[in-house]
Amino acid sequence: MTERDGEGKLTIMFDRIKQLNELRKTKDELAKEVIEVEHRGITVRLAADFSLREIKIDGEVSDRIKEAINRALKEVQKIAAKEMKGKMGSLGINF
Secondary structure (H helix, E strand, O other), X not given: OOHHHHHHHHHHHHHHHHHHHHHHXXXXXXXXXXXXXXXXXXXXXXXXXXXXEEEEEOOEEOHHHHHHHHHHXXXXXXXXXXXXXXXXXXXXXXX
16 A cells, blocks of 8 residues: 555545534534424424424423434434435445
8 A cells, every 4th residue: 555545545534524523513403493383282392303302282391202202213213324324335325
C-alpha cells in the first residue's frame, strides 16, 4: 500500500464521519419539529423524529400510553433500519 492509498482511505473515513455528524444534526433538528393534532377528544403531540411527545385523552395526559407507543415505534424503526441496511448493501452502499 502506498502513502497515497493511505491518504485516500483517511479521506474516505473523514468524509463518512462528516456524513454521520450531518445525520445526527438532522436528527436533532427533526426532534425539535413538533405537531399537535386533536381528534375526538384525543390530542397528540408528535415530533418529526417519530417520537410521541404527549398524548391527552379528554384533557388528561397519559404517560403509560405515550411510553408504550414510543417503544413500539422504536421497534418498528429497528426493523425498517435493518431492512434498509440490507437493501442498501445489495446496491453497494455500506453504512
